[in-house]
Amino acid sequence: MSRVLVVEDEAGFQSLLSEVLGGAGHTVDSAESVAEALKLSQARTYDLLLLDYRLPGDTGLDFLESFRMGGQQTPVIIMTAYADVPVVVDAMRLGAVDFLVKPFSLDALLPLVERCLRNAPAASAE
Amino acid sequence: MADAGLDHLPSDPAVLRSEVERLREALRATQLEKDRAVRMLRSTNTELYGRVQGQTQQLASLNHLINTITASLDLRQVANTALSGLRSLLRVETALLALRDDDGDTTLFMANPDNYLAALPQRKLKAGEGPLGQVIKTGQGLVVGGVRDSAGVEGSAGPSILCVPIHSREQTIGAVQLLNKWAGPFTDPDRAFVETVAGSLAVAIENARMYTEVQAQLAALERAHAQLVETQAQLVESAKLASIGQLAAGLAHEINNPIGIILGFAQLIGQRTEDEKLKRYAGTMEREAIRVRGIVSDLLGFARQAAAEPRRMDLREVLEAALRLVEYQLIKENVQVVRAYAAEPGWVMADQDQLLQVLMNLIQNARQAMPQGGTLTLRTWTGGGTAYFAVTDTGTGIPPEDLGHVFDPFFTTKPVGQGTGLGLSVSYGIIKRCGGEIRVRSEPGAGTTFWVGLPLTEPEPQ
Structure with missing residues (x-):
């Protein structure tokens, strides 16, 4: 069982992802802003982060930068409603392992999450 | 005779008779002289009248000629009118005109002896050539006095020439x-x-030249104006496209979030309910949500096309740029990368972001097809005016019945793990808009190859 942090300000998406990932046996924490996400991620180590690109006031990339500068190696999947190459490219440069373009199918989400978790260094090892 | 008064009349009849006879003779002579004088006067009168008539006529002709010459703004027409008029009014064999332009070249115009309305024969005149050349050189008129007899045969003095400068x-x-x-x-x-x-002629020629110059300037202005109008139309069009693009991008974000939520929950309901009716309803919601996703994706594709900045690039460099982003992850996932690039560059005209998007999509698909690891081969080659690249994986492959649908934007029965990227239909649209083609070949259990062909363009100028 893994612990996943979902950083997403859209309540609908937040509850959908909690439901789906919870249903798959993961523990899901939720953050609605960059500040909240930083606070949660400093308090404990997660196995995986699902990060929305557009957040109130900031972007997911702002969080990702601070997160990586803090030395965190947790795999991050960036979610964007823009099928924008520059966003994806920037996210990958900042250490995102993969991306999801909204709207995505659950058939795409779960295998991607499983694969990222499988390839990630175990949270307990850090 | 004057002093022969009646007081001195001779008494001799014979003398008298002869005197009368003498007087009669004198009277007759006087009469004759008078008649001759009258005749002479009449003839002079007639001649004078004729001369006045002739001069009046010539003046009228001159006036008419000058009016005709100055009425035209076409240089060749001016020359033709002047030469034809001079030739017929002064009754000469040939009339010629030489004009010097701003470059110092002198052109000779000749009245066409057969048809005054036909185009003037003309040629370049050498400096100082003939009487015309002489007169242009000196600026002084020239008369050579030859006389012709009425039979048109040249007299002993040779040809007659009258040459006048135009100042x-x-x-x-x-x-x-x-x-x-x-x-x-x-x-x-x-x-x-x-x-x-x-x-x-000087006035008319100056006018004609100025007119020609003005015409040329006018034509240049009209060309510039047409170009301006076209550029403006293009600007308006691109501004329109850009604003539509901005609108589409904003709209896509606003729509994609709720559609993603609807799609996800519809799928969740479909998975979790045992009620067949409810499953069907959920399936319909899912299909319709995917349809909206397709529409938004088309809209985004259009917006991207509006913002596209095609430039010349080497396919090998774009492949490398894409690999740099994912290679670390590929290694971690036990995927070996093989670069099979052609030695020669594959020059194409494309928007780098868009091409990168296609590549990221193909590479992500390949990754997902090899969950246990494998080999990812990137190849480039050229041929038949086309630059190609191919992305090959050693993954699960695509079932033959699905192969024909992979580029379909509404294709919903994708196997698990396929289709997370930016969408094959988006890639298909990008390649098509670049005038290229994208194909797929797959063998279940052995792997899949996507290959893309784009029009080969001229190499980068050195």
Whole structure:
């Protein structure tokens, strides 16, 4: 069982992802802003982060930068409603392992999450 | 006889008779002399009248000629009118006109002896050539006095020539030459006549030249204006496209979030309910949500096309740029990368972001097809005016029944793990808009190859 942090300000998406990932046996924490996400991620180590690109006031990339500068190696999947190459490219440069373009199918989400978790260094090892 | 008064009448009848006879004779002579004087007077009168009539007619002709010359703004028409008029009014064999342009070249115009309305024969005149060349050089008129008899045979003095310069703004811009007057030598009135015509020719030529210049400037202005209108239309069009693009991008974000939520929950309901009706309803919601996703994706594709900035690039460099982003992850996922690039560059005109998007999509698909690891091969080659690249994986492959649908934007039965990227239909649209093609070949259990062909473009100028 893994612990996943979902950083997403859209309540609908937040509850959908909690439901789906919870249903798959993961523990899901939720953050609605960059500040909240930083606070949660400093308090404990997660196995995986699902990060929305557009957040109130900031972007997911702002969080990702601070997160990586803090030395965190947790795999991050960036979610964007823009099928924008520059966003994806920037996210990958900042250490995102993969991306999801909204709207995505659950058939795409779960295998991607499983694969990222499988390839990630175990949270307990850090 | 004057002093023969009646007081001195001779008494002798014979003498008287002879005296009367003498007087009669004198009277007859006087009468004859008077008649001759009257005849002479009449003849002089007639001649004078004729001369006045002739001069009046010539003046009218001159006036008409000058009016005709100055009425035209076409240089060739001016030359033709002047030469034809001079030739017929002064009754000469040939009339010629030489004009010097701003470059110093002198052009010779000749009255067409057969048809005054036909195009003028013309050629370049060498500096100082002939009487015309001489007159243009010196700026002084020239008369050579040859006389022709009425039979048109040249007299002993040779040809008769009258040549007059054309002055404009204190410069000699040309000369008029008349050759071989039919009757008699050239006279001072002839010369005055031709000089008058030359004066009006100067004005007409100057006008014609200015008109031509203005016409040329006008044409240039019209061309510039047309270009401006076209550029403006293009600007308006691209501004329109850009604003539509901005609108589409904003709209896509606003719509994609709720559609993603609807799609996800519809799928969740479909998975979790045992109620067949509810499953069907959920399936319909899912399909319709995917349809909206397709519409938004088309809209985004259009917006991207509006913002596209095609430039020349080497396919090998774009492949490398894409690999740099994912290679670390690929290694971690036990995927070996093989670069099979052609030695020669594959130059294409494309928007780098868009091409990168296609590549990221193909590479992500390949990754997902090899969950246990494998080999990812990137190849480039050229042929038949096309630059190709191919992305090959050693993954699960695509079932034959699905192969024909992979580029379909509404294709919903994708196998698990496929289709997370930016969408094959988006890639298909991008490649099509670049005038290229994208194909897929797959063998279940052995792997999949996507290959893309784009029009080969000229190499980068060195």
